[in-house]
Amino acid sequence: MRYKLIIEYDGTGILGWQRQLDGPSVQQYLEDILDKINGEHREIISAGRTDAGVHALKQVAHIDLNRTMEPWKIREAFNGNLLAQNAPVSVLEVEAADDKFHARFSARKRSYIYRILNRRAPSPVLKNKVWWVPVPLNVSLMRKGAEHLIGHHDFTSFRAAACQAKSPLKTLDKIEITPDGEEIVFYVEARSFLHHQVRNIVGTLKMVGDGHLSPNDVKKILDAKDRKTAGPTAPACGLYLYNVEY
Numbered sequence: 001m002r003y004k005l006i007i008e009y010d011g012t013g014i015l016g017w018q019r020q021l022d023g024p025s026v027q028q029y030l031e032d033i034l035d036k037i038n039g040e041h042r043e044i045i046s047a048g049r050t051d052a053g054v055h056a057l058k059q060v061a062h063i064d065l066n067r068t069m070e071p072w073k074i075r076e077a078f079n080g081n082l083l084a085q086n087a088p089v090s091v092l093e094v095e096a097a098d099d100k101f102h103a104r105f106s107a108r109k110r111s112y113i114y115r116i117l118n119r120r121a122p123s124p125v126l127k128n129k130v131w132w133v134p135v136p137l138n139v140s141l142m143r144k145g146a147e148h149l150i151g152h153h154d155f156t157s158f159r160a161a162a163c164q165a166k167s168p169l170k171t172l173d174k175i176e177i178t179p180d181g182e183e184i185v186f187y188v189e190a191r192s193f194l195h196h197q198v199r200n201i202v203g204t205l206k207m208v209g210d211g212h213l214s215p216n217d218v219k220k221i222l223d224a225k226d227r228k229t230a231g232p233t234a235p236a237c238g239l240y241l242y243n244v245e246y
Contacts (some may be wrong), residue, residue: 002099045103
């Protein structure tokens, strides 16, 4: 019996989604509990892997059980065990799914948000939840730079060296940059992303916002197809997997 899970987690202090040998991961927390529920080991499949330090508001995954269970009982079994471990993970929803549903391959769209705290003073409350940038950023200029990235492009300049995707070609459907009090929030939407693509885009647009690059430089960087031409990789702490659509 297949079930769809919606999961929230704080990436601070864990090694991302994928199970690792040298520290805790979201997958490890959930699979260890799944083994107890199921009576034997089964892998939990997510819509996508997130790196160490990256958060998720609505990660989607699926599991296969040897028996039928009420979805709410599955949710409570996960959350009871997660609370007992003081794990930074919560299962928000569980629902029965068709056998053809696949958390990764059935996904039609993924969206991320990235949060920058743009003020002179740091925030102990938001530490590990935002990228603190103390110099003023020009949102209008960053929006103009982002326009060059919308659509189908070769994103080699914004791709991590360790990216395992077969092709650097991706279609970026939307980038919105919105001031929210002392924060600047980036919303990025596509069917799929390259490794570090969102963080490399944000790191480059931040340089547009602080005046080190012009909006037109973003087009030149994109056309260069060279990671060395783009800005730094923005810190993981500001990135959130926001939603997955099917």
